[in-house]
Amino acid sequence: xxxxxxxxxxxxxxxxxxxxxxxxxxxxxxxxxxxxxxxxxxxxxxxxxxxxxxxxxxxxxxxxxxxxxxxxxxxxxxxxxxxxxxxxxxxxxxxxxxxxxxxxxxxxxxxxxxxxxxxxxxxxxxxxxxxxxxxxxxxxxxxxxxxxxxxxxxxxxxxxxxxxxxxxxxxxxxxxxxxxxxxxxxxxxxxxxxxxxxxxxxxxxxxxxxxxxxxxxxxxxxxxxxxxxxxxxxxxxxxxxxxxxxxxxxxxxxxxxxxxxxxxxxxxxxxxxxxxxxxxxxxxxxxxxxxx
Amino acid sequence: xxxxxxxxxxxxxxxxxxxxxxxxxxxxxxxxxxxxxxxxxxxxxxxxxxxxxxxxxxxxxxxxxxxxxxxxxxxxxxxxxxxxxxxxxxxxxxxxxxxxxxxxxxxxxxxxxxxxxxxxxxxxxxxxxxxxxxxxxxxxxxxxxxxxxxxxxxxxxxxxxxxxxxxxxxxxxxxxxxxxxxxxxxxxxxxxxxxxxxxxxxxxxxxxxxxxxxxxxxxxxxxxxxxxxxxxxxxxxxxxxxxxxxxxxxxxxxxxxxxxxxxxxxx
Ligand SMILES: Nc1ncnc2c1ncn2[C@@H]1O[C@H](COP(=O)(O)OP(=O)(O)O)[C@@H](O)[C@H]1O
Ligand SMILES: [Mg+2]
Numbered sequence: 001x002x003x004x005x006x007x008x009x010x011x012x013x014x015x016x017x018x019x020x021x022x023x024x025x026x027x028x029x030x031x032x033x034x035x036x037x038x039x040x041x042x043x044x045x046x047x048x049x050x051x052x053x054x055x056x057x058x059x060x061x062x063x064x065x066x067x068x069x070x071x072x073x074x075x076x077x078x079x080x081x082x083x084x085x086x087x088x089x090x091x092x093x094x095x096x097x098x099x100x101x102x103x104x105x106x107x108x109x110x111x112x113x114x115x116x117x118x119x120x121x122x123x124x125x126x127x128x129x130x131x132x133x134x135x136x137x138x139x140x141x142x143x144x145x146x147x148x149x150x151x152x153x154x155x156x157x158x159x160x161x162x163x164x165x166x167x168x169x170x171x172x173x174x175x176x177x178x179x180x181x182x183x184x185x186x187x188x189x190x191x192x193x194x195x196x197x198x199x200x201x202x203x204x205x206x207x208x209x210x211x212x213x214x215x216x217x218x219x220x221x222x223x224x225x226x227x228x229x230x231x232x233x234x235x236x237x238x239x240x241x242x243x244x245x246x247x248x249x250x251x252x253x254x255x256x257x258x259x260x261x262x263x264x265x266x267x268x269x270x271x272x273x274x275x276x277x278x279x280x281x282x283x284x285x286x287x288x289x290x291x292x
Numbered sequence: 293x294x295x296x297x298x299x300x301x302x303x304x305x306x307x308x309x310x311x312x313x314x315x316x317x318x319x320x321x322x323x324x325x326x327x328x329x330x331x332x333x334x335x336x337x338x339x340x341x342x343x344x345x346x347x348x349x350x351x352x353x354x355x356x357x358x359x360x361x362x363x364x365x366x367x368x369x370x371x372x373x374x375x376x377x378x379x380x381x382x383x384x385x386x387x388x389x390x391x392x393x394x395x396x397x398x399x400x401x402x403x404x405x406x407x408x409x410x411x412x413x414x415x416x417x418x419x420x421x422x423x424x425x426x427x428x429x430x431x432x433x434x435x436x437x438x439x440x441x442x443x444x445x446x447x448x449x450x451x452x453x454x455x456x457x458x459x460x461x462x463x464x465x466x467x468x469x470x471x472x473x474x475x476x477x478x479x480x481x482x483x484x485x486x487x488x489x490x491x492x493x494x495x496x497x498x499x500x501x502x503x504x505x506x507x508x509x510x511x512x513x514x515x516x517x518x519x520x521x522x523x524x525x526x527x528x529x530x531x532x533x534x535x536x537x538x539x540x541x542x543x544x545x546x547x548x549x550x551x552x553x554x555x556x557x558x559x
Contacts, residue, residue, distance in 0.1 A: 089351075164401065164410040171391045171402045178389040181348060182449060183377030183406035 002135035015249020016149035019242035022229040024197030030173035040223015041106035046202020047209035076198025080191040240284025304359035329500040332510035346383035347373035380456035388442040392435030403452025419448040440471040497534035
């Protein structure tokens with residue numbers, strides 16, 4: 001029972017990270033129909049930027065964290081401006097190939113600067129975040145993940161629900177032509193989606209770096225997990241991305257805990273296939289409102 | 293007279309995808325505070341004309357290749373919609389295009405996108421004043437609203453931008469006669485109370501000419517007739533082809549009208 005609870009909490013918090021990363025991916029897709037194959041690399045960029053700030057620049061944790069988030073935000077914005085904007089209106093396959101190219105570029109830069117070894121952050125999470133009761137032993141990073149994840153979710157929930165810019169972003173995702181007819185800055189919305197997606201990816205990268213260590217290849221491979229998550233959650237549903245993430249996280253940890261650690265990367269995909277057989281649009285794919 | 297012109301379209305040609313020519317020399321002038329109606333059958337080029345003005349040709353790979361569009365003394369052809377909307381021109385699209393997954397009130401709020409600091413309190417009240425039916429639907433998703441409500445949402449959304457020139461593309465399409473009547477009354481009210489100049493594209497010529505000051509008729513990418521609304525209603529061709537009333541006053545069916553004859557007369 002204790003073991004079960006421990007796996008449950010680990011699974012949920014890792015799943016939360018997958019979900020948040022997937023949320024960024026879905027946001028880009030919803031606003032501009034672009035599938036971003038460089039998502040894992042954005043995660044890695046965040047993790048390594050934080051590493052550089054903490055170890056090389058010797059910054060305290062909180063400023064380093066905030067600067068990393070700001071840096072990722074700017075990175076996302078600039079990437080859209082420089083690379084994606086010129087391709088607006090071109091066939092989608094060009095845009096997708098571009099993101100594949102971006103992925104290689106980011107990976108190359110990181111390998112050049114940091115090499116391919118496994119790095120770790122200094123141990124900075126306060127130990128009171130950890131839970132130790134009987135056989136249950138939950139390291140601080142998992143509780144920290146839950147706290148950060150819920151905070152991000154709440155902040156973005158409020159942003160999209162109530163702020164003008166959030167409403168404009170949803171309007172573009174909903175009906176781009178109508179948004180344009182009302183003077184919404186559609187290109188700014190694209191850039192903001194990239195910026196926010198990169199920010200959230202950067203945050204996830206840092207936390208995953210704390211859990212698994214920081215390695216270019218591992219982190220960018222996690223970007224691929226975004227795919228089962230969004231397929232499960234429905235490509236166009238932000239809430240679905242979070243729940244899809246949690247499901248994949250749970251499947252992984254339970255498989256790793258009860259069956260075999262070597263199966264943990266496989267079983268989620270098998271379950272995914274079965275779910276898709278039953279619900280081809282994912283669990284939470286938007287129901288098309290057919291009313292007009 | 294010249295100073296009263298808000299929008300002047302001079303002999304424009306519009307081409308889609310570099311090869312499909314849709315407008316072939318369209319000219320029209322819109323006086324301030326007027327309702328100008330643009331009539332014509334399906335495919336005549338009415339929507340394209342509006343898009344040329346609002347800049348929405350761009351995302352469809354269309355272009356004004358010839359002529360000019362002058363708004364308040366300024367050339368605006370081939371400008372970006374982000375720019376044109378900020379000059380005070382708002383285009384209400386054909387077929388009502390709500391943001392389905394936004395609530396009615398959120399739909400209205402998007403209308404403030406062009407305005408500094410996005411004020412919306414007073415403006416929401418103003419919109420609810422014109423469209424009281426929307427008040428009780430405020431929190432409903434637009435996707436679940438009726439056709440009449442949707443027309444109110446998209447017009448209300450446009451009003452939130454405080455447009456000086458409002459382009460309405462077939463507001464009556466697919467609505468029940470009573471609803472159409474209500475919508476047209478509101479159009480008149482907006483025109484009078486907000487001093488909004490309106491270009492009204494319609495296939496429902498009878499209704500449109502009742503509220504318009506001036507009218508143009510398009511066929512095949514050209515203007516084939518123009519005049520004050522009062523004159524147009526009396527015109528035998530308009531009567532026959534758009535109002536469904538024969539010269540002698542007898543009702544004729546569309547079946548009797550041969551399309552080649554109709555083309556010949558107006559070209
Ligand atoms: N994006 C487009 N690309 C190519 N042709 C178009 C496009 N939009 C409209 N057309 C063509 O232009 C003509 C006029 O269309 P439109 O302006 O929508 O007419 P109306 O609004 O009067 O019905 C039609 O023949 C239509 O097929
Ligand atoms: Mg049309």
